[in-house]
Every structure is written in C-alpha cells, then in structure tokens.
Amino acid sequence: MPRILHDLACLDDRRLSPYCWRSKWALAHKGLEFEARPQGFTAIPRLYDGAHRTVPILDDDGHVVADSWAIADYLDARYPESPRLFEGPAERALCRFTEAWLFGALVPLLMPMLALDIHDHARHEDRAYFRESREQRLGRSLEAAAAGREHRLDDVRAALNPLRLTVQGQPFLTGERAGYADYIAAGLMQWVASVTTLPLLERDDPVVAWLERVRDLHGGLGRTSPMYAIAV
Amino acid sequence: MPRILHDLACLDDRRLSPYCWRSKWALAHKGLEFEARPQGFTAIPRLYDGAHRTVPILDDDGHVVADSWAIADYLDARYPESPRLFEGPAERALCRFTEAWLFGALVPLLMPMLALDIHDHARHEDRAYFRESREQRLGRSLEAAAAGREHRLDDVRAALNPLRLTVQGQPFLTGERAGYADYIAAGLMQWVASVTTLPLLERDDPVVAWLERVRDLHGGLGRTSPMYAIAV
Numbered sequence: 001m002p003r004i005l006h007d008l009a010c011l012d013d014r015r016l017s018p019y020c021w022r023s024k025w026a027l028a029h030k031g032l033e034f035e036a037r038p039q040g041f042t043a044i045p046r047l048y049d050g051a052h053r054t055v056p057i058l059d060d061d062g063h064v065v066a067d068s069w070a071i072a073d074y075l076d077a078r079y080p081e082s083p084r085l086f087e088g089p090a091e092r093a094l095c096r097f098t099e100a101w102l103f104g105a106l107v108p109l110l111m112p113m114l115a116l117d118i119h120d121h122a123r124h125e126d127r128a129y130f131r132e133s134r135e136q137r138l139g140r141s142l143e144a145a146a147a148g149r150e151h152r153l154d155d156v157r158a159a160l161n162p163l164r165l166t167v168q169g170q171p172f173l174t175g176e177r178a179g180y181a182d183y184i185a186a187g188l189m190q191w192v193a194s195v196t197t198l199p200l201l202e203r204d205d206p207v208v209a210w211l212e213r214v215r216d217l218h219g220g221l222g223r224t225s226p227m228y229a230i231a232v
Numbered sequence: 233m234p235r236i237l238h239d240l241a242c243l244d245d246r247r248l249s250p251y252c253w254r255s256k257w258a259l260a261h262k263g264l265e266f267e268a269r270p271q272g273f274t275a276i277p278r279l280y281d282g283a284h285r286t287v288p289i290l291d292d293d294g295h296v297v298a299d300s301w302a303i304a305d306y307l308d309a310r311y312p313e314s315p316r317l318f319e320g321p322a323e324r325a326l327c328r329f330t331e332a333w334l335f336g337a338l339v340p341l342l343m344p345m346l347a348l349d350i351h352d353h354a355r356h357e358d359r360a361y362f363r364e365s366r367e368q369r370l371g372r373s374l375e376a377a378a379a380g381r382e383h384r385l386d387d388v389r390a391a392l393n394p395l396r397l398t399v400q401g402q403p404f405l406t407g408e409r410a411g412y413a414d415y416i417a418a419g420l421m422q423w424v425a426s427v428t429t430l431p432l433l434e435r436d437d438p439v440v441a442w443l444e445r446v447r448d449l450h451g452g453l454g455r456t457s458p459m460y461a462i463a464v
Contacts, residue, residue: 087322105337
C-alpha cells in the first residue's frame with residue numbers, strides 16, 4: 001500500500017494548504033516517498049468515514065494520522081533513523097512560537113485580503129461552502145474584505161519584519177539547514193502564492209530569497225504546484 | 233577572582249538592559265555564581281580600556297567576553313557539563329528569530345513610548361548622553377515621542393499576540409522548561425517593567441503569567457531589581 005498524504009487542491013491542481021505544505025516537506029525531510037493526493041474542501045469529510053474535518057491526513061500503509069503536528073511527531077517516532085524534524089523539545093516548542101507568530105501577526109492581515117482570491121481558485125463544487133463559512137468568520141462579504149487591499153501592503157511587509165531580519169543573518173529560520181520552522185513559515189507563503197492575484201512583496205525582499213531557497217529543497221518540491229509571483 | 237557580569241544600572245539600582253537580563257539568566261541556567269556589577273551608561277566606555285561600548289560584559293576569572301550571544305556561546309563551550317543553553321543549532325537559530333520578532337515587531341512600538349521614562353530613571357550623569365543619542369534616533373524630543381502613548385496600548389497588546397498564543401499552550405517558549413528564548417523575551421519585558429510609569433498589559437494577560445513564571449526561576453533572579461507593575 002502506498003504512502004498517501006491527502007492534500008487540499010483547488011482549480012488547476014493548486015495545492016493551497018499551509019498545513020499540507022509543512023507535512024509534505026516533513027515527509028521529504030525524512031526521505032520518505034509519498035503521493036500527495038488532491039482533495040477539494042468538500043471531499044475531506046468523505047474520507048475515512050468522516051473521521052477528520054481537515055487535511056493533511058497521512059495514510060502510511062494503512063496507519064492513518066491527521067493534523068500536521070501529529071504527523072510530524074508520528075514521523076519522528078516511526079522513522080527515528082531518518083533525519084529528525086526536531087532536534088529536541090525546545091526546537092519543537094519554538095516551532096509552536098513560529099506558528100503563533102504567523103497566525104497571530106500575519107494571517108489576520110492576510111485572510112481578508114486573500115479570501116476572495118481563494119474562493120475564485122476553489123473548485124466549483126467547493127465555492128458555496130467556502131464563501132459561506134469564510135464570510136461568517138470575516139463578518140462581511142469576501143468582496144468587502146478585499147476592497148482596498150493594495151493599501152494594506154505596507155502592513156503586510158512590516159508584519160514580515162521578524163522573518164526578514166532573521167533570514168538576513170542566516171539562510172533559514174533554523175540556521176544553516178532548513179527545519180520544521182521553515183516549513184511552517186514557507187507553507188504559509190505557499191498558501192499566499194497559490195492564490196494571490198496581487199503580488200505582496202518587493203522583488204529584492206530577503207523574504208523572497210528565503211522562500212526560493214525553501215522551494216529548492218528536496219528536489220524542488222515547493223515548485224510542484226501552480227503559483228503566482230509573490231513579488232513584483 | 234570572582235565571576236563578574238557588568239550590568240547596566242539606573243537610579244535606585246534598577247537593572248534595565250534586556251541583553252544583561254538574558255546573560256544573567258543564562259549564567260543562572262548553567263548554575264554559575266556571579267556578581268552583577270552595576271554600571272551607568274557613561275561608565276561602560278571606561279571599562280577594560282574602552283574595548284566595549286555596551287554591556288553585558290562577562291569577566292570570567294579574567295577571561296572577558298562581551299555581547300550576549302558571544303557570552304551564551306562561551307558559556308556552553310566553557311561549561312559543557314552544566315545544563316546547555318541550546319540543545320543544538322536549530323534552537324540557537326530560532327532564538328535569533330525570537331529576538332528578531334521582539335526587535336522587529338515590538339521595540340519599534342515601545343521605544344518611543346518608553347524613552348522618556350528611561351531618561352527619567354537614568355543616573356543623573358547619564359541623562360544628557362541618553363537624551364541626545366535617543367532623540368537623534370527617534371527624530372523628535374523624548375516628550376514628543378511619548379505624547380499620547382496611552383492610545384497605543386492596543387497596538388502593544390496586539391504585537392504580543394505571538395507570545396500570548398504560545399504561552400497559552402505551553403508554560404514557556406521552549407516548552408515545559410524555560411530556555412534562552414524565554415530569557416530573550418523576558419529580558420525585554422524586564423526592560424519595560426524597569427521604567428514604565430504606564431502599565432501596558434491587562435492583569436489577566438497570559439503574557440503576565442508567563443513573565444511571573446520566568447521571574448520565579450533560579451531563586452527569583454528576575455525579582456532582584458526594582459520593577460513597576462507591568463499590568464493594571
């Protein structure tokens with residue numbers, strides 16, 4: 001039985017999910033082959049008798065693990081002989097902080113700007129579900145949330161300062177070699193790049209150079225899905 | 233010869249420097265006794281023939297190391313049998329990210345709000361130097377920078393979201409046990425608490441509970457200097 005990672009897919013087989021990106025890079029980091037099987041938003045509840053509401057879901061030869069953190073822990077425990085995702089508990093805990101930074105400082109800015117783009121790239125059968133659930137969260141229409149978004153570019157760029165300052169001093173968040181913190185942060189940028197019809201960054205931004213380095217890893221895994229240019 | 237950490241001191245022996253706090257906690261983390269010797273801003277260039285412009289400076293039985301990162305690396309190299317500050321290169325690199333988050337997202341908000349308070353707590357002989365150098369950096373008077381600062385509290389609290397989200401899920405940034413990332417972040421909060429005449433946080437903020445946990449460590453080292461209440 002093959003190793004399958006169920007992966008969120010939009011139109012043109014765009015792979016949107018930041019959580020799935022980190023799990024795909026985690027599998028590659030450990031040298032494990034896998035099939036990233038595309039699933040639409042509304043197809044997920046039909047997998048495994050509806051046991052999981054979100055992807056990624058890893059099916060490792062019949063052993064099913066859902067949730068990106070559970071998958072990372074499973075991979076380090078099941079394949080201890082492969083390169084570890086976490087050198088120890090402190091690195092794992094600081095990856096939680098990296099995630100909290102993204103979801104505390106960046107996603108609240110980005111979600112209103114990108115929700116309409118995500119809708120427009122979702123599979124046709126997923127669009128009604130996506131619009132309804134996201135407009136409820138945003139408290140307004142997707143169109144209203146995106147209005148004037150070009151005036152919020154400075155805020156987005158400023159919010160990326162911590163990442164920018166870090167990768168000016170070292171190639172990756174985890175130093176000379178990329179690690180799970182990079183996969184978390186780059187996963188979010190892949191989410192952005194999958195759908196954004198408005199380039200958010202400047203071409204010479206060190207964040208862009210870092211993202212290109214992460215995309216190059218593991219045989220260019222980060223380039224195996226259609227992406228927009230994230231920078232002008 | 234004793235082990236001395238030259239430490240920035242203000243009026244009432246307030247220990248202000250976020251960089252010195254992290255080095256003091258680093259020494260305590262490794263179980264090393266030391267004297268935190270107070271120095272005013274303008275006294276630093278008179279130490280060691282003016283070899284260093286900033287503190288912390290560690291004088292370890294005549295071996296002198298300046299800069300908090302160099303001190304941390306020195307301590308792990310010189311005292312490998314004591315608890316390590318970094319479990320490996322990834323933790324160290326992610327501490328750089330923690331620092332970049334603080335100095336990229338929080339300090340630019342806090343510095344204008346607190347520079348006048350710092351001035352007012354500096355030793356009398358340090359005030360002219362402090363005012364001139366900081367007004368040059370801020371591009372305005374200390375008083376103008378602080379004006380209306382109470383209207384910027386929401387921005388400060390929002391900027392702390394990544395730390396807040398993290399310590400809601402785990403006791404410390406580095407997980408179950410405090411680590412150098414906690415010392416970096418708590419050092420900045422000690423800098424704030426040393427001088428702020430305006431409480432910045434709400435009493436029930438998880439950031440406050442986390443700071444209290446860090447202050448409790450190593451025999452309550454974080455309470456060995458006068459502090460204002462950081463929360464109302």
